[in-house]
Amino acid sequence: MSAPFVSEDGVAASRYQLLPGRWANLLDGLCAAFPGIPRETWQARFERGRVLDANGTPLRADAPWRVGLELRYFREVEDEPRVPFEARVLYRDARLLVADKPHFLPVTPAGGHVAETLLARLRRETGLVDIAPLHRIDRETAGLVLFSLDAATRPAYAALFAGRRIHKHYEALAGPLPGIEFPHVRRSRIVRGSPFFRMQEVEGVANSATRIEVIEGPAGEGPWRYRLVPVTGRKHQLRLHMASLGAPILGDRTYPTSCPRAPGDFSAPLQLLARSLRFRDPVDGRERAFKSGFRLDGLTPTRATAG
Structure with a gap:
């Protein structure tokens, strides 16, 4: 297994394979697949290059939805508190x-x-x-x-x-x-x-x-x-x-x-x-x-x- 894609903050990318659906683009399909994540969050991830294909190439929000395509995306938590103790x-x-x-x-x-x-x-x-x-x-x-x-x-x-x-x-x-x-x-x-x-x-x-x-x-x-x-x-x-x-x-x-x-x-x-x-x-x-x-x-x- 190849090494995971990792962002500058040390977070490894999550994987998601596109399922059948009639969405016009990636942004619409991901919003439907993850209803708990605001559309603005997905839009920001695309704009900052945090949604990638399997080769690590950043994808556009308006790219077409292709069934079977495997994505990599980086999860983020807004205002995640720092744990003030060191390992x-x-x-x-x-x-x-x-x-x-x-x-x-x-x-x-x-x-x-x-x-x-x-x-x-x-x-x-x-x-x-x-x-x-x-x-x-x-x-x-x-x-x-x-x-x-x-x-x-x-x-x-x-x-x-x-x-x-x-x-x-x-x-x-x-x-x-x-x-x-x-x-x-x-x-x-x-x-x-x-x-x-x-x-x-x-x-x-x-x-x-x-x-x-x-x-x-x-x-x-x-x-x-x-x-x-x-x-x-x-x-x-x-x-x-x-x-x-x-x-x-x-x-x-x-x-x-x-x-x-x-x-x-x-x-x-x-x-x-x-x-x-x-x-x-x-x-x-x-x-x-x-x-x-x-x-x-x-x-x-x-x-x-x-x-």
Whole structure:
């Protein structure tokens, strides 16, 4: 697969293949295909050369609608707020890059986040176009993300995650659980809940498991520091398991109840950190191990440690 078209702000172009229709031109057809995007937005994209053909040539708004033509276009979010925390590159070679992501920064574009993502920032900072995340962590979660820089070896590294041959552990701050014997393995069946962005536990055969250990559990009141090892990789698994045990992770706006964060609100982050990654390199056989430089210290944004 060829490298994606990437704009100066690090955003990769989206693809769209023209479907059958009787529209006079591209502008009319795209407005009909994407009714949620104002006509003025499409017009501006054409004028600034942000609608391309498959070869990367800018197209005109009045060009005829040709069924089967594949377009590239760049998504934009008006007044997208900047995430005021920085990621760090912990490691880079010819095949891999390991980034340490702060809270609130999405890994890839989604919804109202396009240019302010870890992927777009890395493209801008490194100049690398063909860089792809091998996995993702939630926007609300801080910590390690592994990227592939080489398309030829990318499938070998992706297979590590598919085959659960990546050893990961997370840290979390949450309420005390004095009535549970640790280490504790939480197993449950997780399915999609309501609204669409939430997950829920239901009766049935377990499809998720998390090993939970206590790192620090003060005798008095206050949060405990937990080590969370996901045995499986269900969406929101760690957050849901902790909430179901009666100790939701500090700063969680989704579990046990939903309290959506307002745009631009970077206070009280989720106290969940992707602390470490360890695996045997499928290309050269070396043992690889990485540790986040961020730390959890309460409901304040992550800060890097010296070590």
